[in-house]
Amino acid sequence: MPQTLRNDRFLRALRRESVDCTPVWLMRQAGRYLPEYRATRARAGSFLAMAKNPEIACEVTLQPLERFDLDAAILFSDILTIPDAMGLGLHFVDGEGPKFERPLRDAAAIAKLGVPDMETELGYVMDAVRVIRRELDGRVPLIGFSGSPWTLACYMVEGGGSKDFARIKAMAYNDPKALHALLSVNTDAVIAYLAAQRAAGAQALQVFDTWGGVLSPAMYREFSLPYLTRIARELERGEGAGRTPLIVFGKGNAAWLGDLAESGAEGVGVDWLIELGDAARRTGGKVALQGNLDPATLYGSPEAIRREVRRALDSYRDGNGGSREGHVFNLGHGMSPDMDPEHVRVLVDEVHAYSRR
Numbered sequence: 001m002p003q004t005l006r007n008d009r010f011l012r013a014l015r016r017e018s019v020d021c022t023p024v025w026l027m028r029q030a031g032r033y034l035p036e037y038r039a040t041r042a043r044a045g046s047f048l049a050m051a052k053n054p055e056i057a058c059e060v061t062l063q064p065l066e067r068f069d070l071d072a073a074i075l076f077s078d079i080l081t082i083p084d085a086m087g088l089g090l091h092f093v094d095g096e097g098p099k100f101e102r103p104l105r106d107a108a109a110i111a112k113l114g115v116p117d118m119e120t121e122l123g124y125v126m127d128a129v130r131v132i133r134r135e136l137d138g139r140v141p142l143i144g145f146s147g148s149p150w151t152l153a154c155y156m157v158e159g160g161g162s163k164d165f166a167r168i169k170a171m172a173y174n175d176p177k178a179l180h181a182l183l184s185v186n187t188d189a190v191i192a193y194l195a196a197q198r199a200a201g202a203q204a205l206q207v208f209d210t211w212g213g214v215l216s217p218a219m220y221r222e223f224s225l226p227y228l229t230r231i232a233r234e235l236e237r238g239e240g241a242g243r244t245p246l247i248v249f250g251k252g253n254a255a256w257l258g259d260l261a262e263s264g265a266e267g268v269g270v271d272w273l274i275e276l277g278d279a280a281r282r283t284g285g286k287v288a289l290q291g292n293l294d295p296a297t298l299y300g301s302p303e304a305i306r307r308e309v310r311r312a313l314d315s316y317r318d319g320n321g322g323s324r325e326g327h328v329f330n331l332g333h334g335m336s337p338d339m340d341p342e343h344v345r346v347l348v349d350e351v352h353a354y355s356r357r
């Protein structure tokens with residue numbers, strides 16, 4: 001049944017259309033900083049049990065929306081669902097983050113990988129999208145997401161998080177053919193995954209290239225950018241006002257914002273290491289920008305948070321020819337478990353109040 005969207009600021013901003021005030025959502029807006037999340041997690045047993053149960057995934061997706069005046073919901077899931085469905089054996093070790101039982105160490109292991117079936121192996125994700133759309137009932141749009149081919153490859157080759165990315169960088173230097181084979185199958189999987197989320201009801205899509213910024217410019221142009229561009233070009237997502245916008249978020253992406261603006265994505269997410277106004281000048285109105293408050297701003301006082309929100313909003317306007325349009329407010333990366341929910345309220349309300357047209 002077609003729903004009318006009661007709050008479409010987020011989608012309008014991504015199309016660079018005029019809005020009544022700047023839309024805002026926060027990466028990791030559902031998570032451990034919320035006591036109600038911790039309660040649901042204790043009941044479900046683990047993070048993965050939550051993500052694999054569509055009703056529970058829906059419940060935690062909606063939790064931050066019950067508290068704050070957010071302009072978008074993001075599917076509660078993880079980027080590592082794809083490698084898990086490819087057979088790498090995902091689990092989470094308390095305090096250490098994600099781990100794979102069977103990380104990829106050579107070309108032979110990579111050659112065996114295939115694109116998982118989206119409605120069976122990843123059916124729990126599509127079911128969650130459908131349940132969330134039903135329960136949102138048109139309040140705000142739902143964002144679906146995926147990891148970037150490079151960021152997924154980092155976890156698949158390293159076997160978990162990494163500080164130096166030694167294994168995957170060694171593969172890039174010693175066996176670039178194997179790494180390109182991995183990036184290529186990941187790209188096929190990401191395109192199929194985002195298309196399936198869109199078909200299930202996701203109204204915007206975001207690719208997290210969290211680890212693109214650990215690459216040198218030459219390496220980025222070889223191992224991340226071409227695959228992001230392929231996703232933006234090949235992902236079928238409609239035309240005109242009905243087009244499902246794609247946001248490419250990257251940590252440490254300041255040096256290649258110009259390339260990302262040409263990628264075919266509608267939006268580019270930026271971290272806090274660049275002034276938003278500079279980012280706007282570098283992308284020259286070709287894309288909407290999303291960001292970019294330092295997440296640690298949320299450790300500041302309410303007054304400091306309001307001041308930084310206003311600074312970021314004004315910086316964007318000054319770099320965008322004096323206009324606030326084409327900006328989605330967000331942090332430059334995800335929230336942390338020890339942040340105060342009341343500070344999120346201060347941030348969200350200040351974005352709306354200060355940017356009111």
Ligand code: CP3
Pocket residue numbers: 026027028029030031032041047074075076077078079080096097098145161208210334
């Ligand atoms: O933004 C949201 O609210 C939507 C949900 C979401 C999660 N992970 C939930 C989650 C999204 C969009 C992600 C993406 C994700 N997952 C990324 C890209 C974005 C980023 O943060 O850079 C990455 C690299 C991952 C991989 C991942 N998943 C890590 C490194 C961890 C451990 C984090 C930690 O602090 O322990 C996860 C687990 C995870 N994914 C949690 C949540 C809420 C914490 C789970 C828990 O312990 O309850």
